[in-house]
Amino acid sequence: QVQLVESGGGSVQPGGSLRLSCKSSTDTSSMNCMGWFRQAPGKAREGVAVIFEGGPFYADSVKGRFTISQDKSENTLYLQMNGLKPEDTAMYYCAATAGRVDRTYCHTALVQDLPFAYRGQGTQVTVSP
Numbered sequence: 001q002v003q004l005v006e007s008g009g010g011s012v013q014p015g016g017s018l019r020l021s022c023k024s025s026t027d028t029s030s031m032n033c034m035g036w037f038r039q040a041p042g043k044a045r046e047g048v049a050v051i052f053e054g055g056p057f058y059a060d061s062v063k064g065r066f067t068i069s070q071d072k073s074e075n076t077l078y079l080q081m082n083g084l085k086p087e088d089t090a091m092y093y094c095a096a097t098a099g100r101v102d103r104t105y106c107h108t109a110l111v112q113d114l115p116f117a118y119r120g121q122g123t124q125v126t127v128s129p
Contacts, residue, residue: 002026002118004094009123016084016127022077022094022120029072031096033106035116036068036079038090038125047110048092049079057107062088084127091122 003025012018020036028034035050049058049068056068065083070076077094097106098117108114 002096002098004096004118004120006092006094006120006123009092009125011126011128012084013129014085014127017080017082018084018125020079020081020092020094020123020125022079024075024077024096024118026075028070028075028077028096030099031118032100033109033116034070034077034094034096035106035109036077036092036094038088038092040090043090045093045113050106050109051077052103052106055103057110059110081125084125086127089125089127091124093120093122095119 004022006022008020032053036048037045038048039045047059048062049066051068051070067080069078095116096118
C-alpha cells in the first residue's frame, strides 16, 4: 500500500516562503507523474504544479513563485513556495500516478480533476498579515 505523507505547511505572512515535502512509503521510480494540488474552503480542488519525468509544469497562478522538484533517491516530492499571497491559502495535497501515463495526461491534470492513484492527507498553508 503506497502512502504519501505531506509536511512543511504552516502560517506565514504575505511575501513569505514555505517548502512542502511529500514522502512516499515506496519507490517512486515507476510514478512518472507526480504533483501538488490544493483546495481552499468552499472551492474546488485545483492543480498547482506537476512534474512529468523530471519536467515541471505550473498553474498560471503560481508561475515564477513556486518550484516543484523531486528527489528520487529519497522518494520525496517538494514544492518550494516563495512570494506567498493570501489567495494561496489552502490545504495542499500531493498525488502520484500508479504507473506510467503520458505527458498530456500529466499536464492536463493541472486544469482538470483527473484521477491519481495515490493522494496524501494534505498539509495546511495559511497566508495572512
